[in-house]
Amino acid sequence: MSVTDLPVVAMLRNRMQWQQTRQKVLAENVANADTPGFRARDLKEPRFRPDGAVAAAGLPVIGMERTSGLHLASAGGGGPSEERTGTRFEMTPSGNAVSLEDEMLKAADNQSDYQLASLLYRKSLQTLRTAVGR
Template sequence: MALTDLPVIGMLRTRMQWAQARQGLIAENVANADMPGFKPRDLVEPRLDRSTGAAVNASTTLALTSPAHIAPAGQGTGTDSKRAKGFEIRPSGNGVNLEDEMMKAGENQSDYQLAASLYQHSLTTLKIAVGKS
């Protein structure tokens, strides 16, 4: 078993790659804040399988076969609990709100730093476990 096959390492690596890709989209949103008709974009957080550390395909969600059934956790009725309000649209048709984008960038940076720190500590712990401190 390779070191990179461990679920914790895989999940942390996936999280750091996601944060890196998200940072690029946030930067693109900020760069196009004055472009008429530009619509901001964002990435959906990856869902990870806790046992394998692999990303779970978003298309494999449970289906409601009856309106009387309770929706599975996280599937809800289409509302997003993190999104309190929609984007402001300026007369030029641009939907970028710089304050929101800066908040996302700061939050994304914190998430990346946390994942990188946990990744480093996991590697250090594994080195200690095999006797290579």
């Protein structure tokens, strides 16, 4: 059995990958804060089963939609994301629903969650090395 097959290590690794992808989506929201008609997106949080596997692995892929030919195309194919419907702020007259304050708070929370997951991942591996005797 490999170290990466352990449920705790697999869950932490999946969580960090999800947080990296979420950070990209939040950055796209901030980058499109002035794009007319753009709606902020966010990723659905993964749910883990007791064996460490991701329960939401079969989510459909939702790509970004270009509302104008002048907009840049998305670099990635998208990921399991959803358009946010509820925000604390109103839409601008151009139809843009991105709140920079909300996005920056979410990005800061996501960064601190990623740092916590990476610390737990590192400590788990150190504990395993100690148990093995290295």
